[in-house]
Amino acid sequence: MNVPDRSVSLVSEDDIRTRVVAIWLFEHGFSAESISVEFSFELRLGRNIYRVGENKPVKSSVFRPRADVLVRSCDGRNLLIVEVKAPDKILDNDAKEQGISYARLLRNGGIAPFVVLTNGHNTQIYDSISGELVSDAQVPTNHPHVQNGFRVSVDDIELRAEALETFVSISSENLLEFCRIQVDYRMRLLRSDDPFSGKKYIPTLYIEREEVKKQLSKRLDEEKRQVVVLFGAPQVGKTNFVCHAVEEKLEQGILCLFYPAIGMQGSLLEEIGEDFGWIVRDSSAPYQIVNKLTRILRRTGQRLIIFIDGWNEASQALAQAIDHSSARLSCDEIQIVISLTNIAARRLLLDNVGNPSYIAESASISSASVPLLEISPEKIAQRSSVIEIKKYSPEEIQKAYDIYSKVYVVQIPESHQKVNDPFLLRIGMELSKGRCLPEALDEPFLLGKSISLKASRAVDLDEDVVVLLLSELADAMLMDDTPVTQVVARKRWGIPTTAELPKGLFEAALIAKVYSDKNIPCFDFYYGRERDFVIAAWVRNWFQKSLDKFKTFLSLLADSTCQSVEVDALIWFLKQPQNYTYLESTTQCFQLQKDPSVKRAILLSVRSNPNCFTNNQPHWIKDIIEQAAKDSSMLVRVEAAKLVAEFADAHLLVSILAVEQYLEDLVVNLLEVDEEYSLSLGNAGQIILDSLRTLHWDDSSDEGSYITDILSDLMQHHSSTVRVGASKALGYIAPKVFLQSLIHEVGLYQLSNEAAQEYIDGLYLALDTLGEIYYGSMCPGYLDVLLDSPPEEHISDYEAMWKICMPVINFYRKEKCGKRLMEFLNSIAPDQEVYDKYYSEKICSSSQTFWDGNAVQLSLKLDNLDLNEDD
Structure with missing residues (x-):
């Protein structure tokens, strides 16, 4: 039916009021004075509120018709x-669904029982x-709704959940707006525009991390x-980077959700369900939430990035739940x-039996390489989907000083010793407001x-x-570790359960509310370094x-259970220069x-305290x-290897150890790490390999060094x-010396097949290093140098390599490493x-590129070798 065209353009309140009373609500007893017409109203989107209409946020781009009333x-x-x-727009299904979702999502006054669509011609x-x-x-x-006094008597929760799904599915703009609201809500614990708020993320103080980005x-x-x-x-700017990345991607129109682990009570799926208002009551809840979310994304043709900040701040049970939800x-x-x-x-990326979690597997982090994140992250394989956020680079340091000094109105004296620590620099600037920075922080x-x-x-x-x-809170953590339940905290503080907790602790960003493994409300320090x-x-x-x-305290510590918070505090204390x-x-x-x-x-702490390397007698x-190096814990030995690497001068290390035999014993102890942490690239054992290579390079004379002598x-x-460990290390740090030693081993001892297997991993590492030497990695390799050199140099190098490679090739002819x-x-x-x-007068046997077992004479039984035999 076509309604008479009494007003083609319904844009004023009077137009709407007249049409409502005279036509749509005719015979229902309403007068113009008994109704209100609102062009701006609030919707409840999950746990958040959104205002539709003329007072909408500036950044809002929600899909809507010409007017919503x-x-x-x-x-x-x-x-x-x-x-x-x-007037020229068709009353389509999207407009209908949008109107119905609005009616169901109204914040106050209940569900509006009817939706009217009109373009001035049709209704x-x-x-x-x-x-x-x-x-x-x-x-x-x-x-029936009229008979019930314009009220609906249905399951309000289910209708709202369905309406929200419809609302965000209608258009990508609606979904993007929902994401903005969700991020604003979830980020409130971390974000502030006040540079003196103490919050972790202050946009005006943000320093762009270009490489990480x-x-x-x-x-x-x-x-x-x-x-x-x-x-x-801790406190190198991870939260700052994540928060800024989320806001930046939303500005680019990319859908994002944000979850700080410190504020989560349930699993990731449960938190998503709450944000969307999806109340599901049976065991299929996780499936339903995933199904709803993917259905929305596929309908809108969008991808979604879920950012989770501070996974380590979740309890162990919640951390595992986050991992399972991610799967x-x-x-x-x-x-x-x-x-x-x-x-x-290790706590987060490995399960109780040492297997990688879903997040670890999806990021291509093997169980053997997980310790590298703690000990030596630069060794993580490039194929892994991991990114390290470090302290400020030199360029970032300069930007930070420029921005912070302007915000806090601080002068920087020429004698000031600049720092690359984001957390330390910020509090130093804040405390120096309106004055000069001290020479040292x-x-x-x-x-x-x-x-x-x-x-x-x-x-x-x-x-x-x-x-x-x-x-009192910190002392409770020393007893039961972090976090501390609110019940325990109240007892410690002498605050009855019926009394209100002091808000100042939370508003000043000193303490944060978190949840335990059993979802019990707890407290923790807002900043870990303040807790330390x-x-x-x-x-x-x-x-x-x-x-x-x-020293008495340390002796007592040896006989007691040490909580992780005490270990963290001990590291912080011992690495301070004044505590040398x-x-x-x-x-x-x-x-x-x-x-x-x-x-x-x-x-x-020894590696982190700068005074350990300025003292003239670090004996x-x-x-x-x-x-x-002799410790039963292999990770302690790995830490020892990193400390060895800090003393790159092998002579200095020998002087520290006093007797050269101690250095050999040290190497033996480090090589035994291979039993638990493989001496291979991309694993924790690579730290051992690199430590030995550092010592070798510093003492190297041609190919050999004191370290290669020990390894041989x-x-x-x-x-x-x-x-096995010695062959791996020698192959990695000095492949030519390794090949020469291997010739000696196979020629002198007539190795059995079982014994020969011990050296194969070393041979593969030697091949990796040879490839890096001759072909380069980040810059041209030695082969490029040879190609630009006089031909006799190339020939001479090849002949030398041929002499040490062919015996090994013959011996391992049935193995892939030989090929x-x-x-x-x-x-x-x-x-x-x-x-x-250059050698026209000669026939140089070294130019052969086929299997020739007689080119170099060794005490090997080669009579029975079938050199053409396949694997």
């Missing part, structure tokens, strides 16, 4: 949603519950990775970016002042009370202890420590290295583990034209 009764009942379209009136067309003229007087785009856009892992040390969300339309601290890598001093400043802003607490509350300070300075009082009392003497004193208690994490903490480090001898060690070595040898051979030109 809510008609209410004078007593607050929602009567109609009116969708007014332009359609729909039941907002059933979705059926009820009239094209007016609301029927006998309709480039890597993330590559993983997400080019490689289409389903999971990307961002990791780094369920695996599909082409969804990508996950998750951040964590490197020290939590004293971290313990600045942390104490920063906490005091935050405490002074806690409106409902005195500063002394804040210190007491934080100290409180434990070290206020609870343990280490700064005030004498050396004797500190305390660090030196740990030598006497090192071997007493039963907990490997404490030993690793001491070794890490006390000898004892640390010796003890750590160890290829005959009585222990199979040491023999690979032959292929390599052929690949570096000079062209025949070179031989014809």
Whole structure:
């Protein structure tokens, strides 16, 4: 039916009011004075609120007709949603679904029972519950909703959930707007525009991480990775990067959801379900949520990136739930970016039996390479979908000083020692507001002042009370680790369960509300480094202890259970430059420590304390290295290897160890790591390989060094583990020396097939290194140099390689490694034209590129070799 064209353009409140009373609600007893017409109204989208109409946010781009109007009764009942379209627009199904979703999602006044679509020429009136067309003229007087006083009596929750799904499915713009609202809601715990708020993410202070941004785009856009892992040390800017990346991608129109783990109560799927208002009550809930989400994305033709910040801040049970949810969300339309601290890598990426989690597998992180995230992240294989966020680069340091000094109105003296620590620089700038930065930023001093400043802003607490509350919370963590349940915290603080908690602690970004494994409300420190300070300075009082009392504490620590928070605090304390003497004193208690994490903490502190490398007599480090290298924990040995690498001068290392035999013993102990952490590329054992190579390069004379001499001898060690480890290390650091040693082994000892297998991994590592030497990695290799050199140099090098490769090729002719070595040898051979030109008078046997077992005479039984035999 065509309604008479009384007003082609319904844009004014009077037009709408007249049409509603005179036509659509005719015979229902409403007058113009008894209804209100609202061009702006609020919808509840999941747990968030969105305003439709003239007061919409500036960034909003929600799909809507020419006007959206809510008609209410004078007593607050929602009567109609009116969708007014332009006269030349058709009343299509999208407009109908949009109007019905509006009617069901209204924040106040209940569901509007009817939706009116009109373009001034045609009108359609729909039941907002059933979705059926009820009239094209007016609301029927006998309709059940009218009989019920324009109220609906249905399951409000189910209808709202269905409406929200419809709303975000109608267009990508609606879904993008929902994502913006979700991100705003979830980010409120971390984000502030006030540079003095103490929050982690202040947009005006953000320093662009260009390289990390480039890597993330590559993983997400080019490689289409389903999971990307961002990791780094605590307080290096991971949260800042993630928050900024989310906001930037939303500005680009890319759909994103954001979840800080510290604020999550349920699994990722449960949190997504809550955001969308999807209430599912049976065991199929996870499937339903995934199905709904993927259906929306496929309908809108969009992909979604889910960012999870601070995975390490979740309890173990919740962390596993996040991993399981990520597995369920695996599909082409969804990508996950998750951040964590490197020290939590093993806890999060490996299960109870050491197998990689879903996130680890999806990011191509093997179980053997997980420890590298904690110990030496630069060794992670490039094929892995992991990105490290480090402290500021030199360019980023300059940008940070420029931006921070302007925001905080701080002058930077020429004598100031610039730092690359984002957290330390920020609190230093904030505390120097309106003044000059000091020459050096004293971290313990600045942390104490920063906490005091935050405490002074806690409106409902005195500063002394804040210190007491934080100290009690930290002491509780030393007993039961982090986080502390609210029940325990209230007992410690003397606050009854019926009394309100002091809001100042949370508003000042000193304490955060989190949840335990059993979803119990808990408290934790907002910043881990502030927790370390409180434990070290206020609870343990280490700064005030004498050396004797500190050593007594370490001795007592050896016989007790050490919580992870105490280990973190110990690392923080010992790596401070002013605490060098305390660090030196740990030598006497090192071997007493039963907990490997404490030993690793001491070794890490040695590497992190700058005074360890400015002191002229670091002989006390000898004892640390010796003890750590013999430790039963292989990860402690790996840390020892990293410490060895810091002393790149082998002579210095020998002088530290006093007797050269100690160095050989050290190497043996490090090689035994191969039993647990393979000495191979991309695994934790690579740290051992690189440490030995560093020492070799510094002491190398031609191909050999003191280290290669040790490794060559160890290829005959009585222990199979040491023999295999020595061959791997020698092949990796000096492949030509390895090949010469291997010739000696196979020629002198007439190796059995079983014994010969021990050297194959070393041969593969030698091939990798030879490939890097001759072909280069980041720059041209040695082969390019030979091609530009006089031909006799190329020929001479090839002949030398041929002499040490052919015996090994013959011996391993049935193994793939033998064929690979032959292929390599052929690949570096000079062209025949070179031989014809420079050696026309000779027939050089070294130009042969076929199997020739008699080219080099060895004490090998080659009589029975079938050189043409296939694998």
